[in-house]
Amino acid sequence: MPDLTQITFLETEDDLATLYGAPNPVSIEKVMPVVTPLYEKWINASRFCVLGTYANDRVDLSPRGDDGPVVHVLDPSHIAIPDWRGNNRLDSLRNIMRDGAVSLMFMAVGSTNAVRVVGDARLSADPQLCDQFRKGGHVPKIVIIVRVKEVYSQCGRAILRAGLWNTAPTPDVPTIGDLMVEAKNGDFDGPAYYADWGTRASTTLWSD
Numbered sequence: 001m002p003d004l005t006q007i008t009f010l011e012t013e014d015d016l017a018t019l020y021g022a023p024n025p026v027s028i029e030k031v032m033p034v035v036t037p038l039y040e041k042w043i044n045a046s047r048f049c050v051l052g053t054y055a056n057d058r059v060d061l062s063p064r065g066d067d068g069p070v071v072h073v074l075d076p077s078h079i080a081i082p083d084w085r086g087n088n089r090l091d092s093l094r095n096i097m098r099d100g101a102v103s104l105m106f107m108a109v110g111s112t113n114a115v116r117v118v119g120d121a122r123l124s125a126d127p128q129l130c131d132q133f134r135k136g137g138h139v140p141k142i143v144i145i146v147r148v149k150e151v152y153s154q155c156g157r158a159i160l161r162a163g164l165w166n167t168a169p170t171p172d173v174p175t176i177g178d179l180m181v182e183a184k185n186g187d188f189d190g191p192a193y194y195a196d197w198g199t200r201a202s203t204t205l206w207s208d
Contacts, residue, residue, distance in 0.1 A: 031152040034076035035117075039151050042115050043079075044069045046106035051081070051144075053095035053102055053121075062092040070106070072133070077148050079104075079117065082133040082140035085207050093142065096121045102146055105154065110165050112156030119149045138206035 010016060032039065049070050051062045064070050064081060072080045083093065096102065100120040107114050123142050124130075130139050159165070176197060177190030 027155075031150050033148075033150065035073050035079070035148055035151055036076070039115060040073045040076075042108065042153075043071060043073060043106055043117075045108045045111075046070055046115070047109070049104050049106045051092055051102060051104055053092045053099075055095040055098035058095070060091045060095055062086070071104070071146075074145075079119075079146040079148060080129075080133075081144040081146065082130075083142040083144060084138075084140055085204050093123060093144075096123055096144065102144075104146070107159075112159045114154035114156070114159070115151065116154055117146065117148055117151050119146045121146045135206050140207075 010019075035043065047068065047070050048063070048065045051064055053060050053062070064084075066082075066084070070081070072082075074080050100122060102119055102121045104117040105114050106117070121144050124145055125142050129143050130141070133140050133143060175190070175194045177188075177192075177194030180188045180193060181190040
């Protein structure tokens with residue numbers, strides 16, 4: 001690996017322009033200010049997205065998943081995201097309270113494209129709103145409302161390079177139990193934690 005103390009770094013945006021040149025006009029022209037009918041169809045096909053938030057010089061990325069559309073398009077300018085059970089750190093929600101800027105990247109199984117949404121968000125615990133997202137006996141505690149500023153499709157080269165939708169599982173990926181053993185310097189029963197993880201997760205997908 002290179003010695004990071006000996007390499008040079010780019011300093012200005014002009015440095016970038018010199019290396020990469022101008023973007024393809026299509027990459028600029030595809031940006032829409034609202035969720036158009038075709039983008040709505042694409043987003044409705046997505047069961048997984050990544051939510052990006054920012055506050056206090058800290059960027060956070062949070063995976064979001066559902067057994068149907070991961071978000072709900074309320075109108076061309078607004079998207080609703082039910083906040084289902086996670087790790088309860090509340091990093092994304094705290095960031096939204098401090099700085100509402102958000103970015104979303106939607107993925108659909110089998111598609112080599114992704115769709116990105118940029119906007120600002122607010123949180124609502126309004127009972128009538130939350131109840132609209134009820135699943136069985138489960139209701140989200142909060143719904144994230146995103147005001148859309150930009151919607152655009154993402155180049156599919158990254159997904160193609162990664163072969164992301166290949167069906168073969170990736171071998172030898174460390175489990176959450178392995179990672180906890182490392183974090184606790186060995187003072188953690190990783191195999192037992194991981195063995196129980198599947199049951200715990202499947203019974204608390206939507207709420208406690």
